[in-house]
Amino acid sequence: MDSLQLSPILLHLHPSHSHHHSFVLLRHSHFPSLLRTASKNANFRFSRSFSGDPFTGVGPTSSHNENNPFPYQEEQPQLQDQEQEKGLLLARETDDFGSLVGFRLIPGSGTRTEEVSATASQIEQAEVKVEQELEEKAETNVSHNIVFVTSEAAPYSKTGGLGDVCGSLPIALASRGHRVMVISPRYMHGTSEDARYSGAVDMDRGIKIYCFGAEQEVGFYHEYRKGVDWVFVDHPSFHRSGSPYGDMFGTFGDNQFRYTLLCHAACEAPLVLPLGGFTYGERCLFLVNDWHASLVPVLLAAKYRPHGVYKDARSVLVIHNIAHQGVEPIATFGNLGLPLEWRGALEWVFPTWARMHALDTGEAVNFLKGAIVTSDRIVTVSKGYSWEITTSEGGYGLHELLKNRKSILSGITNGIDVTEWDPSSDQYIPFKYSADDLSGKVQCKIELQKELGLPERPDCPLIGFIGRLDYQKGIELIRMGIPELMEDDVQFVMLGSGNPVYEDWMRATEAAYRDKFRGWVGFNVPISHRITAGCDILLMPSTFEPCGLNQLYAMRYGTIPVVHQTGGLRDTVQNFNPFAEVKNDEGTGWTFSPLTKESMLEALRYAIQTYREYKSSWEGLMRRGMTRDYTWVNAATQYEQIIEWAFMDPPYC
Numbered sequence: 192m193d194s195l196q197l198s199p200i201l202l203h204l205h206p207s208h209s210h211h212h213s214f215v216l217l218r219h220s221h222f223p224s225l226l227r228t229a230s231k232n233a234n235f236r237f238s239r240s241f242s243g244d245p246f247t248g249v250g251p252t253s254s255h256n257e258n259n260p261f262p263y264q265e266e267q268p269q270l271q272d273q274e275q276e277k278g279l280l281l282a283r284e285t286d287d288f289g290s291l292v293g294f295r296l297i298p299g300s301g302t303r304t305e306e307v308s309a310t311a312s313q314i315e316q317a318e319v320k321v322e323q324e325l326e327e328k329a330e331t332n333v334s335h336n337i338v339f340v341t342s343e344a345a346p347y348s349k350t351g352g353l354g355d356v357c358g359s360l361p362i363a364l365a366s367r368g369h370r371v372m373v374i375s376p377r378y379m380h381g382t383s384e385d386a387r388y389s390g391a392v393d394m395d396r397g398i399k400i401y402c403f404g405a406e407q408e409v410g411f412y413h414e415y416r417k418g419v420d421w422v423f424v425d426h427p428s429f430h431r432s433g434s435p436y437g438d439m440f441g442t443f444g445d446n447q448f449r450y451t452l453l454c455h456a457a458c459e460a461p462l463v464l465p466l467g468g469f470t471y472g473e474r475c476l477f478l479v480n481d482w483h484a485s486l487v488p489v490l491l492a493a494k495y496r497p498h499g500v501y502k503d504a505r506s507v508l509v510i511h512n513i514a515h516q517g518v519e520p521i522a523t524f525g526n527l528g529l530p531l532e533w534r535g536a537l538e539w540v541f542p543t544w545a546r547m548h549a550l551d552t553g554e555a556v557n558f559l560k561g562a563i564v565t566s567d568r569i570v571t572v573s574k575g576y577s578w579e580i581t582t583s584e585g586g587y588g589l590h591e592l593l594k595n596r597k598s599i600l601s602g603i604t605n606g607i608d609v610t611e612w613d614p615s616s617d618q619y620i621p622f623k624y625s626a627d628d629l630s631g632k633v634q635c636k637i638e639l640q641k642e643l644g645l646p647e648r649p650d651c652p653l654i655g656f657i658g659r660l661d662y663q664k665g666i667e668l669i670r671m672g673i674p675e676l677m678e679d680d681v682q683f684v685m686l687g688s689g690n691p692v693y694e695d696w697m698r699a700t701e702a703a704y705r706d707k708f709r710g711w712v713g714f715n716v717p718i719s720h721r722i723t724a725g726c727d728i729l730l731m732p733s734t735f736e737p738c739g740l741n742q743l744y745a746m747r748y749g750t751i752p753v754v755h756q757t758g759g760l761r762d763t764v765q766n767f768n769p770f771a772e773v774k775n776d777e778g779t780g781w782t783f784s785p786l787t788k789e790s791m792l793e794a795l796r797y798a799i800q801t802y803r804e805y806k807s808s809w810e811g812l813m814r815r816g817m818t819r820d821y822t823w824v825n826a827a828t829q830y831e832q833i834i835e836w837a838f839m840d841p842p843y844c
């Protein structure tokens with residue numbers, strides 16, 4: 192019997208050997224073919240030596256973790272061939288300079304193995320299974336350790352599209368053979384929603400972070416789900432009622448502190464957390480999302496690399512919404528745990544017209560700007576938006592900086608979670624349907640009308656809106672257009688929360704048009720599915736829209752989008768032209784421009800008329816939208832390309 196156990200080499204190399212998890216190493220001779228396949232995927236990295244300064248907050252802090260006495264290993268001599276033979280290694284990976292950068296020790300299948308012993312036949316069976324799995328998953332040539340840093344990730348936390356993307360893109364990348372971690376706060380609200388984190392266990396690996404003039408202790412919780420390591424940063428400042436960012440009294444005043452903590456913790460996590468037995472190590476790719484995660488590339492450059500740590504890591508900034516940048520007074524710079532000489536990276540000066548008074552110098556700290564000038568690559572969530580943010584109209588003050596970095600700026604259109612958003616299996620909708628059998632859709636509409644207390648009229652065009660009640664979403668235009676629209680024989684339902692002025696307006700409008708208008712104030716995922724399925728038309732008059740997900744969900748549900756021709760909306764909705772000279776078999780909705788009430792109403796009228804009078808054109812629109820490919824595959828391939836490029840170049844900072 193072959194006993195499968197940790198090789199002495201790895202016991203020596205890795206700090207986590209004494210803990211509960213251990214990886215199984217397999218003998219070369221048993222796995223010749225496996226080695227060939229697995230070598231494509233090898234990517235575990237060992238850490239380097241470093242000692243940070245706990246008092247200035249500069250330098251990695253995890254060396255203070257009592258549970259982990261040697262989190263930064265001394266550089267290890269490379270494994271000799273002879274030693275490898277002794278080990279039971281699936282594969283190894285070297286970098287361009289021949290240094291050993293990783294091992295592939297277990298299949299990335301999701302089964303985490305405790306110490307195991309097995310017979311030869313068991314090993315053979317395992318070989319076949321592992322080979323199949325690796326072949327299925329090895330769609331990429333090289334696999335990477337990818338660390339998503341984000342303020343929200345569905346289903347754990349979500350206030351909008353950021354949560355959707357960070358809840359589904361990581362799974363898509365993991366299924367392609369990458370090792371993926373998502374790190375976000377463990378929000379505890381003291382409500383039943385907290386149960387979302389019930390699958391995550393305390394890793395008992397508390398670390399201390401030095402920022403805001405004090406030592407902060409944060410903990411880590413971990414859940415392995417759908418091939419992804421979901422890591423939640425635990426700190427009392429994440430435990431409060433309300434949304435992740437604020438409550439009924441407005442935005443939380445300490446968000447800069449909360450997300451500074453997240454960023455510090457995210458930089459430590461790959462070094463100290465033995466997820467499934469092994470840390471991610473230094474050779475990882477940080478995918479930092481929006482301003483909340485934007486301190487990460489600055490920390491890599493300012494706090495870690497000067498000490499030789501993370502010099503093989505790279506970062507990609509993903510901009511989901513440039514309107515939010517994490518701007519605070521310049522005096523707060525000293526709190527962030529960064530060396531003074533890095534002040535320039537975060538410093539941002541308000542234009543003169545935006546200053547408060549004559550003595551206001553306009554100097555501020557801007558997190559997003561920090562990431563724009565330090566990250567290795569920048570991605571936005573559609574091609575159209577990647578251009579818009581380099582213009583003075585769309586760049587919210589950061590356009591010049593972005594223009595300077597145009598050569599590393601790309602647009603990748605979001606995919607969607609096609610299992611959550613599937614009308615043929617959606618758990619939230621009363622009737623299922625598909626492009627082949629549309630009959631359930633009208634049933635969904637009738638049920639929605641019942642649920643909302645609207646007259647049950649299957650032939651009456653039902654228009655929907657779902658979104659944050661924010662300037663971005665074009666609520667002002669809807670507000671202006673409603674009186675005219677309500678003169679027509681239509682029904683309208685709005686689901687949203689946000690600006691209290693708009694919430695009150697929705698309530699008042701409902702009272703004024705009882706049999707035509709419903710305003711659902713609040714955040715409710717099941718209702719959002721039922722509206723998407725039950726409506727005929729989805730209206731999105733966004734002033735700007737980096738990508739937009741609701742129009743994608745709508746098209747997949749045979750609900751025709753009418754959208755402002757901007758950003759990702761322009762890229763994803765093909766305008767339908769009934770007067771096209773050739774056959775009108777193109778188009779998935781209507782796009783309007785300019786952003787005026789008149790052009791919005793005109794587009795809506797075209798849609799309503801087509802719905803009423805040209806049933807076959809309408810069905811064509813529905814089917815074209817429903818049969819398009821919305822999966823993450825295309826986007827994931829493009830992200831992989833960006834990651835490849837990021838690793839080809841030396842670190843930007």
Ligand SMILES: Nc1ncnc2c1ncn2[C@@H]1O[C@H](COP(=O)(O)OP(=O)(O)O[C@H]2O[C@H](CO)[C@@H](O)[C@H](O)[C@H]2O)[C@@H](O)[C@H]1O
Nearest residue numbers: 351352353511658659687713714715719737738739740741
């Ligand atoms: N009241 C409510 N109840 C239930 N669900 C609600 C809701 N209000 C909104 N949602 C949901 O939140 C998500 C909104 O996503 P969007 O992409 O349309 O916009 P958002 O501006 O938040 O995202 C930003 O990031 C994403 C992701 O990159 C970009 O697509 C987008 O353009 C950019 O502005 C959808 O899943 C929607 O159903």
